[in-house]
Amino acid sequence: MTAMTSTDESTTGLRPATRAVVAGREGREPGQQVGSPLVLTSTYAADGPVNYARNGNPTWSAFEEALGSLEGGRALVFGSGMAAVAAALSLVPIGGVVVAPHSAYNGTLATLKEREKRGELTVRTVELTDTAATVDALAGADLVWLESPTNPLLEVADLEALVEAARAAGVLSVVDNTFATPLAQRPLELGSDLVVHSVTKYLSGHSDVILGACVVREDGDQIFTALSGHRSLYGAIAGPLETWLALRGIRTLHLRLERASANAAVLATRLADHPSVVTVRYPGVGAMVAFDVGATVEDAEAVCAAVQVISHSTSLGGVETQIERRRRWPNEPDVVPDNLLRLSVGIEDVEDLWTDLQRALDSLG
């Protein structure tokens, strides 16, 4: 496997927007390609550092350097966000205890529930916004799953306090940083052990890739070895093309987020003034907005059916604005209101987005 000459050290001191652009490039020797190569191979000539492509790929390494540089740790790319979640949860010993939020990404909660049903672990459910109660629940636990802001309620946890308490209690802390992205929040710097991403979302940013990643502290050798071993053995690996596309996405992450966040702030304010909107959930940063609309499931569904510029579809973090009623999914926890719409705000002209939303909301009468 090609050794990357652009290591962490070469991006030290650079600001996040610069890291997003320069990290993970190969060297500067005359004639060296500036773009990262897409390497398609299943195997390598014997006796090198990597023998087989389930264990490593130069395109993975370039992506991992870039994401690792942004999060301040060592990254491992996985075939999906859920593959990264499963890898992280493989760190819980059989019979272990996991502290988890009452509302978070529904796939994560479903995995925990499934593993609990099989007798593999016990889940202690907490409200992450209740810091004291969450800290109390840490006693004797093996791992705490943190997500902030949460999907889709956009609840914000006091990550600094929770990560510190987990450290003091000897509990492994994992932060799903998909919604905030490393540009807004770097949990490893707060002392957390592991960051998980659905790379599918903001990092890739164009709704054309399913991909995930784990990022481990620089001093987290044991966890890094466990996760990379898990990836090789269980085989939930990333395709090189998907990884290459995601790396390309990272190069513009800061620009996309800047525009999408500005759009989200405008839409959140205008939504709050619309008579059909009951509650706006918006943490004040990022490009996700959720709002409870009308009185019934039908009202919420009608808004999704009426939008013409905004895409009625699941997922988030792409350049295009997307809307969906989250409770249409059977896995969605029932603390999420039936008439809650999740809006992933994209980079379009905000006036066109508002015209579209307003027309859909006005149709409720």
Ligand SMILES: *Cc1c(COP(=O)(O)O)cnc(C)c1O
């Ligand atoms: C989408 C998502 C996941 C799952 O990622 P996939 O790439 O769909 O497997 C995990 N966590 C959060 C917060 C998500 O939004």
